[in-house]
Amino acid sequence: MPECSVYYQPESISEAVNFLASSERTLKPLAGGTDIVPAMRKGEMNIDGLVDLSKIPDIRSIKIEDNEIKLGSLCTFAQIERSPLIQTKASLLAQAAGAVGSPQIRSLGTIGGNIANASPAADTVTAFIALDAKARLESTNGTRSVLVSELLCGVGKTNISSNEIIAEISFKIPSENNQSGFIKLGRRKALAIARMNLAMIITLHDGLIDFARVSLGAVGPNPSRNTNLEEFLIGKKPSDSLIDSFAQFAGEEVSRMLGSRASAAYKCEAVKGIVRDLSSRLFLGSEQVVI
């Protein structure tokens, strides 16, 4: 039985941040609970209590404002996966959300929780990084907006203060003619934590790639963009030979990123497979699956 001496259920963000600021106890915001509930039971949390965000109504919406998609931090993976707006405007994010855990976990887990948990293998975080998404954080000191990539600072670590709550995640809508996607390599199809994941966005102009975003997860403490891989694609024409050379280069990049880590030998080979698969989908519209 977990020790939970405080369980507070605010009905608005301002109530939540006021409670966090005024309490002298060590509290943690509770979003979906898929990581916190089992961790509490195993005694791994070392906190006095929880601020349950599930009763705050206005942090669950998906909307477009000023050419940006704005997602409430408590949007579940299932909501994102099924949203026609996300499917059409940011397909990589819908695919990433659909790759998380199991149907049960996708109905509970939230995008805000995925960021705050700061797992190296967080599926939607890899997509958010590719989208250069920002998080809006609220506290009694006011609002701040930070790139998701800058919030993450190590395995399980973020720059989110103990009195702050993630309220919203937003990103510019990728241009109309973009191709985007997400792919994950897991030990099995269902319920796998990614051994590696990859999100990409490209756009073409006159048959040549003129914009590329490449984000890799589980090849470092947090998912990150790889600008070398992005630059490699710029100005090139999508083709089978480009897929070959891009996959080869991705292997070299992963090898460089992982250095002498035990997983390096496996991952620098395996990344070629996921790069090949996702690039084929984006460059050639091919659905061939190589894993």
Place this chain on the structure above:
Amino acid sequence: MAQYHLEMKVNGNSVALDIDPGLRLLDVLRDCLHLTGTKEGCSEGECGACSVILDGELVDSCLVFAPQASGREVITIEGVARNGELDYLQQAFLDAGAVQCGYCTPGMILAAKVLLDRNPHPTRQEISKAISGNICRCTGYAKMVQGVELAAASKEAKEGAVRA
């Protein structure tokens, strides 16, 4: 230890009880409401034995603190049969021989129910995906997929007959 006043709907009935907020929905269902059809397996969201339907969505009740379910509607395996009559899925699982030890069966039925409520004619692939968060250690998956197909067909046949 803090106390929490929990009010929710379970299988169509309103329930209200005072609980330790650190209890999971699973604990409240089994230990407070004695709805022991919901099983505890791995306690970390890997096995799906504790699956219930929360506001129409399939969830692992071991990953939900009971207060998160307040004001919401829960359906457990006990709420699937109506007026003493088995649901299509329950009957189809029996007919298809999809029940072995039975431990995963409540979760499987509920996972399949969420699928059929949204998609009355699923493909085999869609069925497999819908039950991908539920583990059967007897490994009787093939019969379960057949069971779901059978349920979809018998539901359609009966509803077709009613319409005709």
